[in-house]
Each structure stands twice: as C-alpha cells, then as structure tokens.
Amino acid sequence: MRDFARLIKRLDTTNKTTVKVQALADYFQSAADQDKVWTIALLSHRRPSRPVNTTLLRTYAAELAKIDLWLFEDSYHIVGDLAETIALVVPQIQEVLEAKSLTAYLEDIIWLKKQEDEVKKAYLQKHWSGLPYYERFVFTKLLTGGFRIGVSQKLMTKALAKATDLDEDVLAYKLMGNWDPATISFQDLVLAEKAGDSDSKPYPFYLAYALEDSLEDLGAAADWSAEYKWDGIRAQLIKRNGQIFLWTRGEELVTDRYPEFEVLKETLPDGTVLDGELLPWIEGDIGSFNDLQKRIGRRTVSKNILKQVPVMLRAYDLLEYKGEDIRHLAFEQRRAYLEETLKGQAEDVLSISASLPFEQWGTLANARAKARLVKSEGLMLKRKDAPYRVGRKKGDWWKWKLDPLSIDAVLTYAMRGHGRRSNLFTDYTFGLWTENDAGERILVTFAKAYSGLTDAEFKQVDKYIKNNTIERFGPVRSVVPHLVFEIGFEGLALSSRHKSGVATRFPRILRWRTDKTIQEANSLDDLKKMIP
Amino acid sequence: MEMNNAVGQLFFLKWLYFMSSSGNHSRSSADNINRKTPLLVFNDKGIYCPIADIYIDAWRPVDKCIITHGHSDHARYGHKHYLTHHNNVPIIKHRLGKINVKGIEWGEQVSVNGVVFSLHPAGHVIGSSQVRVEYKGEVWVFTGDYKLQDDGVCQAYESIPCHAMITECTFGLPAFNWRPQAEVMEDINTWWADNAAEGKTSIIFAYSLGKAQRILKHLNTDLGKIYTHGAIEKMTEVLRSIQDFPTTELITRETQKKDLLGQIVIAPPSAHGSPWIRKMVPYETAAASGWMAFRGARRRRAMDRGFVLSDHCDWQGLLQAIESSGAEKVICTHGYTDIFSKYLRSIGLDARTEKTQFEGEVLESEKEAV
Incomplete structure (x- = not known):
C-alpha cells in the first residue's frame, strides 16, 4: 500500500497530464500484479462497496481524536473532504503498522463489511493510529469514495498502454464490462489476447468551434449544410463482427451502460461506425439533460431506470461504411450513405438528425430562433465538401448556439467549495424579488451556481461573505444581501419541487454586476x- | 525575568515623557472609569486599555500603541508613539520608516496610571511579544501571534500566568497538528537535494519576515547556494544584527539562469507566477505554510510541493498555552474563533470572540506589502 499511497501523492501534486501518465506507468511497471488489478479497478470506479457508513466513520474518528462530534463536523465542513478530515484529526502515530499490500487492504475492506460494529471500530481505529499521515488518508479514501485526482479512465488506460506496450483502444475494450478485481488476474484482465480485441476501435472525434463571425463571412449559403445542435452526449456507435460498441467523447467505452443499442446487433450492417448524440428519449420526445444525468456514470442499469429514461442515438455522420473508412469523403457524400444505412432501423433507438433546408443565411436565423422549441441548443453548420477531420479544427464545422437566458439576482447564501476550493466560499445561492402574503418585498431562492467567476473574483466575494455573514447553518451561511450577479441558464421549466416554482437548466454566473444595487x-x- | 523597582520607575518616567501630551489627562479621567470596565476592551481602533489610555496593535492611528510584532496587520502606520521589544524596533522602522518608537527588554515593567505593562516572548518571529497587563492584582495577557515550538531563530515562547487571556486562533481546529520542525526542515532539504540532482532550481515561498529566516536558518548549506528575492534580502539584512544566518545572495538583473540551477531561492508568496519567477525555468516550487496541511489549499496554489510549517500555534499548542496560563477567561481574536471559543466553553472556560482586523497567517499574497 505504501507504493500506492506514493502514487496517489504524485498524482495529487501535479496538474500536468504527462507527469500523471508517467507516475501511473511507473507504478504499473513496478507494482505487484494483483495490486495493479486493484489500482485499475479503483481508478475506473470499481471500488468495493463501502464497508462502514459515514456516520460510524465520523463517530469512530472523533472518538479516537478525543473530540466531540460537533467539533469533528465543523472541521469537516472546513476541510471539505471526509477522509482528509479523519486523517488530519486523529493523533499522530506512535508505532507504524507492519506494511501490507494494497490487495490485502482491499481484501480487509470486503471482509469488514460483514463484521459487527465493534469489529469495524477496532479495525479502523487500529489502522488510523498505525499509518503515517498520507497512507492514513489513502486508506480512508479506499473506504469513502473517489480520489478526485484528475485521473480519468482514459488517462489510466493510456498509462497502462505505455507500461505494457499494448494498444490503448484494445486495452479500453479489455477493461470494460463487469469484471471482479477480487477474482480476475492481471494476466486474464490485461495481458491475455482475446478474439476481436480491436473490433471496438473508434475514430477520433471531429469537434466544432463556436461561430465567431457573421454567417455571411462563411461564404455562399449553398456550400453549407445545417442541422439542429442536440444537447446530449457526443457518441460513436460501432457495429463490427456482430458486436456493438458505444464510445463517448471522453473516449470512454460505455456499451454496457446503454443496453438499448443491443437490438442494433441484428439490424445494423457489420462495418458501420456512426457519429451522433446520445439523447434521453421519453415517450417520443427528447428529455432534458437532467434526465440523461440519471444514466451517465451508472454502471449497472436497473429495469426501472431503463423504463424511466430510455436513450437513443441521433446520428449525424457516418465514418465507416461497409467496413471501409470513409472519413475522407465529402460530408454530403457521407450524409447520403448515412441516410441509406439508417433506413429501416428502429427509430426509437437510432434516428437521423434532419438537415434544415435553407437557401439564404437569413432563413437560418429563423430556424435558430426556434431551436429551444425543438429541444435543441442551437444550430450546427457543416461545409458540404469537407472531410471528417481529427480533433478541434476551425473552418468546416461551426456551432451556432443560442445565447443563454439571463437574469440579475442577489447573492443570499454561500457554501464552501470542495477539492481545490475547500475553505473558500464558492458555491452560491441566488434570490429574486417577490412579494410575500403581507405585501413585503422579499428575496426568494431561485438557483444555485458555482462557476463563472475568476479566482480573483471568488477571493473578493469570499472575503465579503466572511465579513457579512448573518447566520450559519453547518457549512452554509446566509449573507447580507448586497451583491448582484447576472445568472445565465439554458432553459426554464415550472417545477413544484423548487421554492420559486421554477427550475433552471445549467445555471452559472455570467458576470458580477458591481454596477447594480440589489433593488x-x-x-x-x-x-x-x-x-x- | 522581573525588573527591579528602580529600573521600572525610570522607564515609567520615560514612557510618560514620550507621551507627554496626555500624561496628566489620563490620570484624571481614570478615576471616572467604572471598575466594572474590563482592563482591556475592543473598540473600533484596536485593543484598548481605558485606565492607561494605551492601545495594543491598533489598526487605526492612535496616540500610544504597544506593538506585539512587525507583521503589517499588527504594526500599522500612523501612531504617534510606538512601544515594542527592542528587537522589533529595526523591523518596524524598516517597514514603517520614520516613527517615534521606544524599545524595551523582556519583562521590563512600564507603569502608566497604576497599570503595569510588560512584554514577554511570543515565539512567533524575531522581536515578537505577548503583552502582560496588570492592574490591582488582575492580570491580562494578549498573546499577539505566537507558537510554542522553539524555532531556533526567535526567543522561545514563555508561558505567563494570567486571569484573562486574549489569544489568536488562526489554526484553532483539531485538523491542525504540526510535526516537529526538524522533520519538516529535513523534508525541505531533501526536496532541494532532489531538485538539484535533476538540475532544477528550487523556489520556496515564505513571508519575508519570519518564515523566510526560519527556513534560511535551517537550510543545509552543503547543498548549494541560497538566493533571495529583494524583499527577503532586505528584511534578512535587518535581522542579521540580531541573529546569525547563512550567507545569501540577492538575485539581480545580472544573475544568470545557469547560476541558479541546483540552488535554492527564497521568495515572498507574491512572487508566485510573476515574470521574475518564470525566467528561472526549469524550477520546482514549494510553499511553507500551516495552510499546506489542507489538500485543497495545496492544489489551489498550484505549487509543486507544500510544506506544513507555521509560526502560529496548532490546536494542541493553543490548548496547552491556555491551560498552562491558568486563565479562566479567554477571548479569541482571529482565526477559527467561533469554533475554538465554542470548544473552550465546552471544557468549562469563559470564552468568547472579539472581532479584530488581525489576519493571522494568510495563504495568498495580500499580506506581503513590503
């Protein structure tokens, strides 16, 4: 475990991707095989279930630190991370425990889940008092949750590829699905060759830039194709050798999370790669991004959630046709093959993103104005004769998004942030004016936002909050209403679950209105x- | 170390002399002060002794002010008369320019209108004091900023028995537990050696008064040369009259990048991310602060390394200081005041919080106005 703790520390002390990849690759080259399997599992969200609930963790840690629970809680609100708080408050160690492997610790954790509370307490307190600070922190993190060290599954896979000389995409395929780190060996998981390993290989995505200039600057309208821009997850759907693979833009293989696409195994021809948007498709209509969030990150999909939030792919490009890479062909040509390929496919799972007919640029502005009504976030413009490029390139694809809706609101509550923002008040609640029953003008909460300000602005607002607190409720403070911010959001809907009666989509701070009073x-x- | 009466009398006269404008006035108004008024109160200008008409670490210009130490939130510009420990005199003169300041010894008693003031080591930075205030057998202590650990640079903290203690609590949370200085300095020296082995310059950020010299004093000079930023060099130069430090070299326009490779640079936090630093690539950065105990703070500062080293008390240090003083009444000034005073009440002390303009150890660079 010492080398694992060292790895986490190295990953945690750098922001540079290259250094992270190197740290992981070094670890993968030197660690014991079974520790590697567990490391892969931990960094791809396959941790064993939590053996001890957080209430007990807090109680046992406070007891060991000889402090009251309220004092532990107050410290936690300031530190912003439970495992870190525990590692900080428990007394410094007297005698170091004998070293154990990462695998041994994880076996302990699996065993611990089934034990009586007294056994759990004794085990935890023994280890908290017998591990040096950083190992104590990492040990507790194994119990509580994600490391938040900026290591995606993709980055981890890249490092593993570097350490084993295996192809990255082949590895991504090997690591997907349901495997159990407690039983699988490194040989079976990573090294053993499997038939069809490279069938899953995706193409790099072509990404569009936001339109900066006027439409007229793009040249003749006749050279361009337009379609609505959908607000879901960019995805690539692959059908090869009877298998379906789904990749998201983060180049994560997520096939097993979206079983809806299984039916395409029968109907989609082999050697087909589609580019499109993964969208929630609820009762024949596009759902909101909030709906989709119920599916993202969920590894096991219950029948209930499948029924509640089914998804579909709205395809807008074809990259492989009859087993042949056609990315060099003109968009218009690929589009024709796409239409041909999608004919007769189950429309509730796979549909085409329609082309918007237009002869003059002016017509497009009208279409864009209607974007919100068709649940889209604007338009996409694609040059008809352009190939499918790699990565973010200017010139052939443009996104022409709607301007966000916005409103000026008053800062009313604040909470400390997490991770790199812990100890700073960066999570804000905003209010708008309304009248209460007595006819008085009061502020009612309408949205929370925690992004959109610069570090310098956050620091200034943080200072204001600390000096103008009215009341404290645990980590939350009510603040003297004085600061006004312009809040942007993507959409609005009536909601009975919100105090204001209105739910906003993706609220964020557009700017600090220092020129406005709260009135x-x-x-x-x-x-x-x-x-x- | 108590002063004998004769010397005490002598300084009483001097004190009255340099504050001659209000000497008699304060005596006559003192009789009107209700004895229920505490010996020290907090007003909009600072910590105030109404009987003696004297402020301590005032944040607005006042007539007479006792200064605990040289950091800018305690030693401010604009008072008519300053009284401080004599080691602090060159420091505040360097920072505040021409001021009317009187330096006294540890334990030397200064009486004004029946109130006896004396200064005692606070162990925070060179010349830092606690202020002991006694009137008719009642003793109050204002700690200023302080730490219990002997840092080998400034006079070590001395516990003063008192009835009421006004304490800072910058790190008044059980999450703060300092490791021994020797271990932290070993980490810093190892870090320097590792960087040197990779041909990189080590840049460590530290307050120009206090932390910089504390690190400097304990760097392993066998590892290479120690370079400084101007702000650090100037302050260290001032302090060399009080304490020995290893040789340092000021970075100037003439300093070549290759001269710095493998060496260590001590710079104020405000230099982080400045063009001055960027010229030194390849380098590794580190901060030395109590806040580095927090992972979030380390990551927010985007430092390569964070060393947990503070000139303030940690949780146990604060509790130990209060316990050994025997104080029944505790007033918490800056830091996690609400949580800390709540805890003190839970263990049976009469504790409360007073708002001041002291900042304690600030993570970012705003305190560094040199």
Missing part, C-alpha cells in the same frame, strides 16, 4: 415571463 435586481415575475 435593481430582477423579480421572480420577470423570470416566469421567460418560460416558453
């Missing part, structure tokens, strides 16, 4: 008028 902030009625 000049908007009202809830102003917001309701924006609901389509």
